[in-house]
Amino acid sequence: MSPEKRRLQLIQSAEELFARYGVDGTSVSDIVGHAGVAQGTFYWYFKSKDDIVHAVVDSLV
Numbered sequence: 001m002s003p004e005k006r007r008l009q010l011i012q013s014a015e016e017l018f019a020r021y022g023v024d025g026t027s028v029s030d031i032v033g034h035a036g037v038a039q040g041t042f043y044w045y046f047k048s049k050d051d052i053v054h055a056v057v058d059s060l061v
Contacts, residue, residue: 007045007055010035015056023053 001009013035017026028049032042046052 003045006037006041010037010042010045010052011055011059014052015059018053018056023049 010031014026014031017030017034021030026049028039028042031049031052032039035042042052046055
């Protein structure tokens with residue numbers, strides 16, 4: 001999978017989980033589990049959970 005597709009996969013997983021459980025109710029572990037990737041992969045693309053929250057918001061605007 002290309003890096004851009006992997007990043008998008010993480011953003012889409014986060015968006016689904018945020019919609020279902022809220023930002024506070026969703027952990028990085030939840031996101032990587034939903035996306036089917038290792039936690040290190042998440043941190044390759046995003047510095048923190050806040051970073052992916054901003055990416056989700058940007059994808060919706």
